[in-house]
Amino acid sequence: MKNILVTGGAGFIGSHLCEKLLLQGNHVICLDNFFTGSRKNIEHLMDNKEFELIRHDIIEPIILEVDQIYNLACPASPIHYQYNAIKTIKTNVLGVTNMLDLADETKARILQASTSEVYGDPTVHPQKETYWGNVNPIGLRSCYDEGKRVAEALMMDYHRQHKVDIRIIRIFNTYGPRMAKNDGRVVSNFIIQALKNEDITIYGDGLQTRSFCYVDDLVNGMVALMNKEDFMGPVNVGNDGEYTIKDLAEIIIDLTGSKSKIIYKPLPSDDPAQRRPDLTLAKEKLGYEPVVHVRDGLMKTIEYFKTVL
Numbered sequence: 001m002k003n004i005l006v007t008g009g010a011g012f013i014g015s016h017l018c019e020k021l022l023l024q025g026n027h028v029i030c031l032d033n034f035f036t037g038s039r040k041n042i043e044h045l046m047d048n049k050e051f052e053l054i055r056h057d058i059i060e061p062i063i064l065e066v067d068q069i070y071n072l073a074c075p076a077s078p079i080h081y082q083y084n085a086i087k088t089i090k091t092n093v094l095g096v097t098n099m100l101d102l103a104d105e106t107k108a109r110i111l112q113a114s115t116s117e118v119y120g121d122p123t124v125h126p127q128k129e130t131y132w133g134n135v136n137p138i139g140l141r142s143c144y145d146e147g148k149r150v151a152e153a154l155m156m157d158y159h160r161q162h163k164v165d166i167r168i169i170r171i172f173n174t175y176g177p178r179m180a181k182n183d184g185r186v187v188s189n190f191i192i193q194a195l196k197n198e199d200i201t202i203y204g205d206g207l208q209t210r211s212f213c214y215v216d217d218l219v220n221g222m223v224a225l226m227n228k229e230d231f232m233g234p235v236n237v238g239n240d241g242e243y244t245i246k247d248l249a250e251i252i253i254d255l256t257g258s259k260s261k262i263i264y265k266p267l268p269s270d271d272p273a274q275r276r277p278d279l280t281l282a283k284e285k286l287g288y289e290p291v292v293h294v295r296d297g298l299m300k301t302i303e304y305f306k307t308v309l
Helices: 012-023 039-045 078-083 085-106 142-162 186-195 215-226 245-256 280-286 294-308
Strands: 003-007 027-032 051-055 068-071 109-115 166-171 200-203 235-237 262-265
Touching: 003 012, 003 085, 012 027, 012 039, 012 215, 027 039, 039 051, 068 085, 068 215, 078 085, 078 142, 085 109, 085 142, 109 142, 109 215, 142 166, 166 215, 186 200, 186 245, 186 294, 200 245, 215 235, 215 280, 235 280, 245 262, 245 294
Parallel strands: 003 027, 003 068, 027 051, 068 109, 109 166, 166 235, 200 262
Antiparallel strands: none
């Protein structure tokens, strides 16, 4: 049994991670400020004597006894991270620094949840970990994109200067039950619009591509990286199936039996045209292989949103 801290543990991905770590027999400390996290996501864990909940913002330091830290604390959808851009940057700079200081003090291993957004609007396809990215440092998305790039830089510098035991995972588009219905992400938007038989809104021409990873596959990759010796990343984890946004809308209309029509609106600035992970490194180092097909994962997500609506 390990003492494991999950920051952002009441969030969409964090709650699934807490669940898995408890199933593996660990003591889990879930830390969240509930900006985008929800108590509903972790209600079913509250009776577990090995689960502990702390309401806290990682921008402020905290002292805990831990063996491992999964740092997931940061709003991850454009609506939420642009709502308070300065706070988003602080979470990725001050917050990550506080978590690295905690790891340094306790000699804990720390995993930073980075993102495919560090690649920006990529000129290389698919994206390998060696690609340095194409990010607009002053754009609307830069609080998140550049914030996560700084977080990776901090992780590496703490490793080089203080020998902190780090892991960096670059997460690609992830979906599944417990996504927030108001987070503005494409999967939740389309499912809610389809279930309500409303017009499905595509921004741009719908030919931009994304790769969609079911949350269970992602969590398996995170745990595999955390427990892998002699490999700290960065490593891409996601699903390398590639779909246009229009394809995704049509699949969701089909799976829901919706009467929704597709409508088109202007594309927001700095929205990437292509996004697909090169998973060669994850497969080689972690034995990682996504197993949930997009239609199967979407059905589970649709069933979840039926209960939410």
